[in-house]
Amino acid sequence: MSLRVAVYGLGPIGQLIAREVLKKKDLNLVAAFDVDQKKIGKDLAELLMLNDKTGVHVSSPSELGMMLKSNGVKVVLHSTLTYLDHVYPQIVKCIKAGANVISTSETLSNPYYRYPELAELIHEMAKKYCVTVIGTGVNPGFIFDTLPALLTAVCTEVHSIHVTRSLDAAKRRESFQRKYGLGLGLDKFKAKMEIGELTAHVGYGESISLLADTLHVKLDKIVEGQEPLIAGSSTKTQYVTISIGTVSGIHGYGIGFLDGKEFIKIDLFAEVDREEFEEVVVDGNPPLKWRSTGTAGDIATAAMAINLIPKLSKVGPGLLRMCDIPLPSTFLNLGVNQV
């Protein structure tokens, strides 16, 4: 059993996805797409720095519909942009070519939060073409929503949920360090944040609304924000020098209020030299506390996308979310059927 897959978007995450799909014996990577003229036409091996040619050349998205159909692609692993209004036309093209779409676009993890009308359009179109569309990733998609939701399954009552993700920004790729504004003076940081040049993390509201929906809670409101953390000593990463008083990282957060009180709180600390961990604390019956030694973000996001492939075969068509599908997990072998 081998499933025909395409990768759409060959940035850092898309490249990781492609690399991992090539390793999976049950997945057959037959097409790859990117807008970058420097990438188009190249064998994927060149882009991924693999020794052996893959036979898959990067195509322009203008060829997407034709390529997906002629190659019988069943699943597009999509990793281009963050905001659904930008990726919407891309998703539509995949749907019309009859392919299921698993995307790492952050706002697609719960598109009803920020783009309810586009979400409805995608849902209707996916049903019409009998395909599934879903957004996932490590975050949104796992740490701040899917995982805490599952952890509460052992609770008869939940009064509040607090999730913290703390990571060492120095260990992340260059584009991550740039989009978090490491090393910038405070004024420059604020100006760039203002015009959207620094995105940092997007998805606090998506995670909170997704978690609330999973738990059947109607929140009063959701608040989200991000503020710079300032270096108390000078340091440097592989890519950036950080002087005292400049930005050493970001603290981002989201809060979901229920009956006027904080019901869901998520905190992200991404800073140079910070301890790596995640922690989920549930004030409930019973009370719970789970803590990790950290989760490598990029590979985790690639994994979340790839690992959904066998889960989608068990659900109906439409726009789905992580709370709508059977238990996510890794898979070792598509061909080993469950009972």
Add this chain to the structure above:
Amino acid sequence: MSLRVAVYGLGPIGQLIAREVLKKKDLNLVAAFDVDQKKIGKDLAELLMLNDKTGVHVSSPSELGMMLKSNGVKVVLHSTLTYLDHVYPQIVKCIKAGANVISTSETLSNPYYRYPELAELIHEMAKKYCVTVIGTGVNPGFIFDTLPALLTAVCTEVHSIHVTRSLDAAKRRESFQRKYGLGLGLDKFKAKMEIGELTAHVGYGESISLLADTLHVKLDKIVEGQEPLIAGSSTKTQYVTISIGTVSGIHGYGIGFLDGKEFIKIDLFAEVDREEFEEVVVDGNPPLKWRSTGTAGDIATAAMAINLIPKLSKVGPGLLRMCDIPLPSTFLNLGVNQV
């Protein structure tokens, strides 16, 4: 919106389930069943030591079919015995009365492991009567199977999974301490274990096979066992005195082999004065380690059963397992619909 529910089995777990169902404003507890003549006829309030009468009297299981139908029961929360061959006739009666069944019977969590023929019979009958049957609990059902499965969703590769659950047996109820043989001399312990008078934990094989199926892995074999832990100093619990050299707890384990190597290993340490925690370690890409401060077992099992109620409304009929249903979680309000 209020859903009509019955509780079948009023041992320690069944009583907890009944107590929690009575607290849920969306669940309407309309019937309760137990074989114990001392319980039959009593108002549940008396059994649960509640101040206010519930109006629900304990009935004999001989009245089950009639009572479920006349009360329009949609879900039976079933908590009687461990082994499926014992509970099979009970499940059948519920199915024939048109009720969905959520059971804490350990071997029903993955009945294909120990009772494949009974599993098939239940599956066919559940489909015929258009109801869902599922087994769950904290363990099997969560710590050793559902949770580690979800944690691997961020991994592109998994080489091995090791789950440890460590609990302080002194903090558990009397029947738990008795079934683990606390305070017994070693010979007596072995003799009682031999004749099945001490059950300790049942479900290592169920958890491992369920986790393997979720990950699409065909294991070579599964081994399971339990051995006594011996007290090095004398101590006592609320119910049992433990002298030096007698049984202070149990170490139980299960191992699932893949290609001749340990792929899944689960360890349970239930001993007096032991630290309470769970830990999941995944050797994979990325590697993972998650650790808790412990999960109170009885309330967690009651929660797992109750919390599946809204999840079952989204799946087709038949015998299901934790890997077949949408993301388990607590729920605050049945009436708040998801998108």
